[in-house]
Amino acid sequence: MSAHDETHAHGDGHGHEDDFGIHATFGGYMTGFVLAVVLTVIPFWLVMGHVIATSSTAAVIILGLAAVQIVVHMIYFLHMNAKSEGGWNMLALVFTIVLVVITLSGSIWIMYHLNSNMMPSMMDPSNLP
Amino acid sequence: MSDITTSMPGSGPAQPLAFHDTHESHPVNGTLLGFWVYLMSDCLVFACLFAAYGVLGREYAGGPTAQEVLELPAVAVNTTLLLLSSITYGFAVLEMQRNRQNPMLVWLVITGLLGAGFITLELREFFHLASIGAGPQRSAFLSSFFTLVGTHGLHVTCGLIWLVVLITQVLKKGLITANKRRLLCLSMFWHFLDVVWVGVFSFVYLMGVLP
Numbered sequence: 001m002s003a004h005d006e007t008h009a010h011g012d013g014h015g016h017e018d019d020f021g022i023h024a025t026f027g028g029y030m031t032g033f034v035l036a037v038v039l040t041v042i043p044f045w046l047v048m049g050h051v052i053a054t055s056s057t058a059a060v061i062i063l064g065l066a067a068v069q070i071v072v073h074m075i076y077f078l079h080m081n082a083k084s085e086g087g088w089n090m091l092a093l094v095f096t097i098v099l100v101v102i103t104l105s106g107s108i109w110i111m112y113h114l115n116s117n118m119m120p121s122m123m124d125p126s127n128l129p
Numbered sequence: 130m131s132d133i134t135t136s137m138p139g140s141g142p143a144q145p146l147a148f149h150d151t152h153e154s155h156p157v158n159g160t161l162l163g164f165w166v167y168l169m170s171d172c173l174v175f176a177c178l179f180a181a182y183g184v185l186g187r188e189y190a191g192g193p194t195a196q197e198v199l200e201l202p203a204v205a206v207n208t209t210l211l212l213l214s215s216i217t218y219g220f221a222v223l224e225m226q227r228n229r230q231n232p233m234l235v236w237l238v239i240t241g242l243l244g245a246g247f248i249t250l251e252l253r254e255f256f257h258l259a260s261i262g263a264g265p266q267r268s269a270f271l272s273s274f275f276t277l278v279g280t281h282g283l284h285v286t287c288g289l290i291w292l293v294v295l296i297t298q299v300l301k302k303g304l305i306t307a308n309k310r311r312l313l314c315l316s317m318f319w320h321f322l323d324v325v326w327v328g329v330f331s332f333v334y335l336m337g338v339l340p
Contacts, residue, residue, distance in 0.1 A: 020161055020313055024226060029219035036212055040330075044208075047335045048201050055339040066331035070324050077215060077320040085162040092162075096169040100176040107180035114184060 022079050032076025039069040164314045168321045171284075175325050178277040182333060188269035195270065195337035198263045200254070204334045207250050208326065211285075214243035215323045222316050230304050234296060240319070241292045244285055251282045274333065281329055284322050291315055 043062045045051065052058040074080040074093075082090050186195070221236035255275070258264065265275035295315060299308050 020310065022161075022222075022313060024219065024222050026223055029216055029223070033212070033216045033219075036215075040208055040212065040327075043331060043335050044201065044205055047338060048205075058339055059336050062331050062335050066327050069327050073215075073320060073324045073327065077219065077323065078317060085165070088162055089165055092166050092169050096172050099173055103173070103176045104180050104183065107177075108183045111184040114188075 021084065024079065028076050028079075032072055035072045035076070036069055039065050039072065160310055161313060161317070164317060168317060171321070172325075175277075175280070175328070178273070178280055179328060179332060182273040182277050185269040185273040186333070186337060190268035190270075192268040192271065193261070193263045195274075196340065198258055198261070199334055199338055201334060201338060203250060203254060204330055207247055208330050210243050210247045210250070211323055211326050214240045214247070215320055217243065218316050218319050222312070225304065225309060225312055228304055230299065233304075234299065237292060237296055241289060241296075244289050244292070244319075248282060248285055248289070251278070255279070277333065278329060281322065281325055284318075284325075288315065288318055288322060291318070 043065050046058055046061060052061070080089060080093065084090070217236050217240045221233045221240060224230075224233035224236060258271070263271055265272050292315060295308070295311055298311070302308060
């Protein structure tokens with residue numbers, strides 16, 4: 001088969017033109033929805049009911065539940081998996097996660113002591129050289 | 130690569146030039162992958178705004194604190210609306226896969242109403258904050274708060290406009306392939322906004338009101 005014929009056949013007649021490789025199911029959406037509701041209700045209940053006394057513990061739990069819920073949304077609502085679009089979806093996602101982690105952790109780490117680093121008048125004079 | 134042929138003078142009938150290797154495996158439709166890459170770049174915008182809030186979120190400058198001005202019950206209602214709108218968009222996609230146009234349109238309209246409810250509540254919160262002297266100019270906390278939450282709200286507003294345009298297009302042209310592709314792009318956009326909102330209600334609201 002020559003190159004010309006194959007290109008032509010490919011352009012005209014592939015049968016799955018309409019499904020775009022996404023196979024959403026009712027069960028998938030409902031699983032994601034129920035998990036998302038549970039993962040939302042727990043942190044709201046923790047904070048609004050003053051369940052946990054220490055703020056740092058509560059913060060870690062809230063962030064952990066948020067991370068799990070984001071994964072749930074990715075899998076059940078955005079139909080992410082390692083094979084979609086020939087793996088390029090996952091590659092773009094991994095690249096983005098690396099940049100997001102660098103941006104968030106880097107900014108917060110470096111800028112956390114913004115006041116003490118930027119405002120000489122608030123420095124303790126005994127620390128000055 | 131052996132398939133690439135060029136028409137040489139005097140070497141039989143002219144063959145058309147093939148510019149790409151026809152044996153490569155490529156996605157069925159590049160639009161969804163391209164849209165995904167756009168969403169990832171949008172994700173970086175939100176990462177920067179989250180980082181800014183992470184740094185400035187506790188700088189109250191003698192003004193109102195997050196604990197004083199953020200109302201969790203309203204946020205819980207907002208979260209419910211956005212989560213419900215995500216699942217109703219999912220139902221619309223299911224009807225689209227079965228080529229049932231009218232049930233799909235009903236789900237899309239419900240999605241739009243839930244999204245409009247979300248925006249209404251958010252605007253009400255913003256105006257309430259501004260009216261009690263907690264506008265974006267009051268402190269670094271409020272500046273970063275309005276920028277982050279407002280950018281998300283702007284995205285939802287754009288999604289609503291897009292939704293109205295798509296409903297109009299489906300009404301005019303029916304469920305053609307191009308419209309299906311557009312509906313799937315908007316579904317990714319809508320679900321992605323839900324993902325960002327998970328970060329917003331956890332990081333801004335729930336962690337903001339912790340003592």
